[in-house]
Amino acid sequence: MAAALGTGGRGQEAGQEKQAMQHKDPIAPERAEELKLKAKYPNLAQKPGGSDFLMKRLQKGYFDSGDYNMAKAKMKNKQLPSAGPDKNLVTGDHIPTPQDLPQRKSSLVTSKLAGTHGQV
Amino acid sequence: MAGVAGGGGVGGSNDFQWCFSQVKGAIDEDVAEADIISTVEFNYSGDLLATGDKGGRVVIFQREQESKSRPYSRGEYNVYSTFQSHEPEFDYLKSLEIEEKINKIRWLPQQNAAHFLLSTNDKTIKLWKISERDKRAEGYNLKDEDGRLRDPFRITALRVPILKPMDLMVEASPRRIFANAHTYHINSISVNSDHETYLSADDLRINLWHLEITDRSFNIVDIKPANMEELTEVITAAEFHPHHCNVFVYSSSKGTIRLCDMRSSALCDRHSKFFEEPEDPSSRSFFSEIISSISDVKFSHSGRYMMTRDYLSVKVWDLNMENRPVETYQVHEYLRSKLCSLYENDCIFDKFECCWNGSDSAIMTGSYNNFFRMFDRNTRRDVTLEASRESSKPRAVLKPRKVCTGGKRKKDEISVDSLDFNKKILHTAWHPMENIIAVAATNNLYIFQDKIN
Numbered sequence: 001m002a003a004a005l006g007t008g009g010r011g012q013e014a015g016q017e018k019q020a021m022q023h024k025d026p027i028a029p030e031r032a033e034e035l036k037l038k039a040k041y042p043n044l045a046q047k048p049g050g051s052d053f054l055m056k057r058l059q060k061g062y063f064d065s066g067d068y069n070m071a072k073a074k075m076k077n078k079q080l081p082s083a084g085p086d087k088n089l090v091t092g093d094h095i096p097t098p099q100d101l102p103q104r105k106s107s108l109v110t111s112k113l114a115g116t117h118g119q120v
Numbered sequence: 121m122a123g124v125a126g127g128g129g130v131g132g133s134n135d136f137q138w139c140f141s142q143v144k145g146a147i148d149e150d151v152a153e154a155d156i157i158s159t160v161e162f163n164y165s166g167d168l169l170a171t172g173d174k175g176g177r178v179v180i181f182q183r184e185q186e187s188k189s190r191p192y193s194r195g196e197y198n199v200y201s202t203f204q205s206h207e208p209e210f211d212y213l214k215s216l217e218i219e220e221k222i223n224k225i226r227w228l229p230q231q232n233a234a235h236f237l238l239s240t241n242d243k244t245i246k247l248w249k250i251s252e253r254d255k256r257a258e259g260y261n262l263k264d265e266d267g268r269l270r271d272p273f274r275i276t277a278l279r280v281p282i283l284k285p286m287d288l289m290v291e292a293s294p295r296r297i298f299a300n301a302h303t304y305h306i307n308s309i310s311v312n313s314d315h316e317t318y319l320s321a322d323d324l325r326i327n328l329w330h331l332e333i334t335d336r337s338f339n340i341v342d343i344k345p346a347n348m349e350e351l352t353e354v355i356t357a358a359e360f361h362p363h364h365c366n367v368f369v370y371s372s373s374k375g376t377i378r379l380c381d382m383r384s385s386a387l388c389d390r391h392s393k394f395f396e397e398p399e400d401p402s403s404r405s406f407f408s409e410i411i412s413s414i415s416d417v418k419f420s421h422s423g424r425y426m427m428t429r430d431y432l433s434v435k436v437w438d439l440n441m442e443n444r445p446v447e448t449y450q451v452h453e454y455l456r457s458k459l460c461s462l463y464e465n466d467c468i469f470d471k472f473e474c475c476w477n478g479s480d481s482a483i484m485t486g487s488y489n490n491f492f493r494m495f496d497r498n499t500r501r502d503v504t505l506e507a508s509r510e511s512s513k514p515r516a517v518l519k520p521r522k523v524c525t526g527g528k529r530k531k532d533e534i535s536v537d538s539l540d541f542n543k544k545i546l547h548t549a550w551h552p553m554e555n556i557i558a559v560a561a562t563n564n565l566y567i568f569q570d571k572i573n
Binding site for chain 2: 029030031032033034036037038040044063064065067068109110111112113114115
């Protein structure tokens with residue numbers, strides 16, 4: 001179905017033929033898409049529903065808690081500012097207590113669905 | 121009377137049309153991840169509407185009583201209660217993050233003045249009690265009005281505290297925490313018709329719980345293979361039958377549904393019924409299995425049918441016929457020729473939900489570009505509507521939308537290539553009795569109602 005069309009006059013005929021075939025066979029678009037994908041990623045695994053795919057779905061881990069905290073810190077920059085005062089000033093002066101540590105912002109911020117801004 | 125479409129109605133009323141009612145949430149272009157709505161659910165009476173979001177928060181809206189001064193406008197939904205249901209956690213043993221995102225909320229039938237709901241993230245289910253307090257006791261003997269303890273030796277007389285009215289306060293408290301029963305991510309919870317038990321399903325297992333007991337749960341389905349390399353299929357959704365407390369179904373990533381009967385054996389690994397539509401082997405492609413994966417399964421209110429949602433269609437099954445669905449509705453067939461790019465941007469893995477109306481005569485599901493689709497099962501009419509701020513004027517009638525697939529694009533149509541695949545409507549809910557629908561569009565919640573002429 002993805003075969004190269006001939007040139008000139010023959011090209012037009014083949015184009016019409018291709019259209020006619022697509023009308024008859026509704027799966028053609030799916031196969032065409034598959035060929036597109038295989039052309040882009042020749043190393044793609046043959047069975048998409050196979051165990052590799054599912055295993056990837058089931059496991060999304062970090063190396064350890066340090067890795068996790070680093071990833072969270074990176075994401076934090078993109079998100080809402082925390083509702084409370086900035087508590088990042090705890091360095092070297094004294095031993096930090098749990099209250100001094102910055103908290104996760106989502107616990108402190110009420111959902112915007114419950115606010116009045118933008119509501120109708 | 122529940123019908124479907126705009127522009128020439130169904131169900132006996134020629135003037136049936138959907139109108140904008142309310143929208144909740146911020147208008148900002150920049151949407152914080154935590155604000156993305158992840159579940160929407162009406163309670164049994166439809167007076168309460170709960171939403172859960174990726175930030176682990178639950179917001180409950182309550183329908184106001186209809187006012188005599190505005191007889192043509194139905195009661196509006198306003199905030200009733202909001203609370204933080206789940207917090208993010210880190211599993212130190214496996215070095216895995218446990219997201220606080222609320223995957224599902226399910227209401228319990230109301231048995232007294234308080235309301236109860238189950239909310240779950242990937243690992244932990246919580247039973248929340250939402251109760252009202254509108255009275256306060258005054259005149260305690262042992263403490264002052266401001267709470268300070270009185271010196272017991274100075275008390276010379278006893279008085280009986282009296283109850284005084286106060287401003288309504290709605291409190292949410294976690295009554296049960298059902299934890300540590302799931303190795304994999306919970307995708308579904310379903311309350312049983314016996315009102316005592318419920319099931320929770322993850323990718324490979326389904327557990328049965330008693331609402332009163334948190335330290336024990338029974339495993340009723342386990343599809344984990346002895347060798348994980350042999351894994352080919354996962355559980356995608358599960359639900360109890362609405363009337364038969366011994367029956368439940370679960371769907372799979374391979375497009376099959378299994379119905380199980382808990383009376384036949386303690387472990388329901390062997391199904392009682394197996395629903396699968398035969399596939400033409402010559403039409404198989406790389407995408408076939410992925411797009412056949414069922415993202416949602418819902419029993420009809422009658423209990424006679426069930427509906428499944430896969431990537432491109434919604435199917436209605438008669439429980440008495442296992443070899444094929446009785447009805448199939450195309451949601452966005454035009455995406456079949458876009459599967460390559462949808463695979464590349466991961467949209468092909470989006471999990472759309474579906475829902476029935478109260479009388480089971482119509483079904484609804486979401487699509488992209490903030491479009492959602494409704495199908496009338498009796499007239500076979502279908503309509504595409506859009507949840508957008510542009511059509512958010514009070515009681516504005518929603519205009520049907522059309523996606524153009526061919527060459528010539530008519531005015532008001534939108535071409536497939538112009539669709540915004542970031543605007544997905546995954547979660548929708550239909551009021552159990554009336555024509556009121558709630559549609560979650562990323563971080564906004566839209567409420568639409570029918571217009572009575």
